[in-house]
Amino acid sequence: MTAPLPELDPKKLEKRLMRLTGKAIQDFNMIEDGDRVMVCLSGGKDSYGMLDILMKLQRKAPIRFELVAVNLDQGQPGFPKDILPNYLTELGVPFRIVTEDTYSIVKRVIPEGKTTCSLCSRLRRGILYRVAAEEGVTKIALGHHRDDLMETLFLNMFYNGKIKAMPPKLLSDNGGHVLIRPLAYVKEEDLTAWAAHRGFPIIPCDLCGSQETLKRKVVKRMLQGWEAEEPGRLDVIFASLQNIKPSHLADVNLFDFANLKADPEKAMPLPFLEAMEV
Template sequence: MNDIANDTDTGVPALLRNVPSSVDFKKLRKRLLRQAREAISDFGMLPAEASQEKRPKWLVCLSGGKDSYTLLAVLIELKWRGLLPVDLLACNLDQAQPGFPADVLPRFFEENGIEHLIIREDTYSIVTDKIPENRTYCSLCSRLRRGILYRVAREQGCEAIVLGHHREDILETFFMNLFHGGRLASMPPKLINDEGDLLVLRPLAYAAESDIAKFSARMEFPIIPCNLCGSQDGLQREEVKRMLQGWEKQTPGRLGVMARALAHTRPSHLMDRSIYDFVNLRPADGAGDAQGGEAEEPCGASLAMTAKLFAAE
């Protein structure tokens, strides 16, 4: 992969012209690019017929946080390198929060020559009217925001909305569902909306939050904090985040192993009768039942030995 740190060629996107030139940053940037390419490929985020001549259009959602800035930068670089035949349209939804710095993202887009939309919808008033004070706003706020983004994507002829959720977001959602929802579910890297006309994509699904934080800081993105509600620190998700961070600190690489587990399920070794036919499971003649048998699996200790590998990626 060619270095772009000091490239002043007018063909280089403005966002990439002054990236840090240190060896560590180059490795970090390339790691994020590789992980995004793998996620896009693994989950078929691009249609088979996509090409430079026949490009789908993606609505890339920007909140002003580190994750969405990093997502946009990664997608722009992949597109510039000819590795992502997609038209990108950046979009920020201004939800009319008091004190929201409405000038930050438009200036960022314009300075970097990024095609964009700014949509202003007063969801703040709706949320604060419907939800009692000191209660969590996130659920209603998220539903309202998603509905608006779906509408904008349709109006702009986009095939997908693209979000900046990363590995830790996916793991946190898994444990939220496990602890509080009584189900094994998380954020999939790719899903289709209820209406069946739009995809929701998460190309940073393999990326570690720590890598994104380092990348964002080194790129000096103008971060806009989320301060809609004053109860954020007490959210159940924050508790799960602290739990995961504690596990990672105690055993570096554990989050990578856990994320790998989400892609290696064995329905015959769980308890969901809707996805595995336990009722009709019977011994087979001869060699036994290979499908539901006790296939040898690596023990937890051997899996933990891969921790350093995952942590270093």
């Protein structure tokens, strides 16, 4: 089930996208004065939208920062190699196209019908980290949006036994790179509408994007179903990612349950109204 797109008012939509992206950047201090930001461009609607919005914010921001768009050509058969260079050249943004045949590796290693995302993302991440170092960038911008964050939360709960999502800002495991997700507050439906309005030359993915049985797609349909049944439910779910109560979970590494003790001096009957709130 696909959620209906909002009625398109380009000016209001652009204003909302810039406001939410700017708020995420400010809330998490994603971009600082003098930063050189590598915008990872896949050819999908989300990364196109991210680059478009960041370029608009770059012209209005009170700080100065650089953008460089980077696309990884993974060697997929029939990949239209001219689309992104032509688009980026016309746009006037510095860019780099990196060619690495990860497609053949993934197809060779992963059995037919199995999910390719894990291996594909690891290979892609390593290459992008290398390119980031070569380009001297200070931040790596990824195009994940609000829906991606929520889907990842439920994927980890349902299939990995973890309460874990995608953080808007993250230090890489080796400590050498800062990853940012400027679209963390932006709804996917708004990016879909913006891509249609702007006419981005979308390039489909023939690996993960073509796998209809992906667990992520199952979770996406579940969340869309919830939103259809009770509009606004996804807003509440997303708000929960910013309102964590470690003492009300069960992770002994996160909260010191073992040494939790009562204070006898405070052991007195609560007034009726206060007791009702416990």
